[in-house]
Amino acid sequence: MATLGGARAMGLEDEIGSIEAGKRADFVAFDFRRPHLTPMTNALGNLVHVAHGRDVELVAVDGDIVVEDGTPTKVNAHAIRQEAERAIAALWDRARAG
Numbered sequence: 001m002a003t004l005g006g007a008r009a010m011g012l013e014d015e016i017g018s019i020e021a022g023k024r025a026d027f028v029a030f031d032f033r034r035p036h037l038t039p040m041t042n043a044l045g046n047l048v049h050v051a052h053g054r055d056v057e058l059v060a061v062d063g064d065i066v067v068e069d070g071t072p073t074k075v076n077a078h079a080i081r082q083e084a085e086r087a088i089a090a091l092w093d094r095a096r097a098g
Contacts, residue, residue: 025062026060028059030051030056031055056070
């Protein structure tokens with residue numbers, strides 16, 4: 001239901017819902033070798049109940065890889081973290097001043 005069933009429900013099964021030549025390739029790959037995801041007796045159960053965002057290895061959107069080896073490929077993650085640090089420091093400064 002989350003893939004081809006959902007695509008059928010939206011009338012988009014010719015474009016999305018399965019990995020086939022000519023279809024849009026949107027998918028996420030998880031690293032199920034991580035200790036908290038083993039043993040893997042039920043992949044879907046582990047994914048739903050135990051997996052975290054940090055377990056994402058690869059993300060493709062319309063065939064374009066946007067996360068590889070768990071790292072974003074289209075943005076400067078280091079610069080974003082630095083800006084977040086500056087923003088939170090400024091927020092705390094304002095909170096302490098008030």
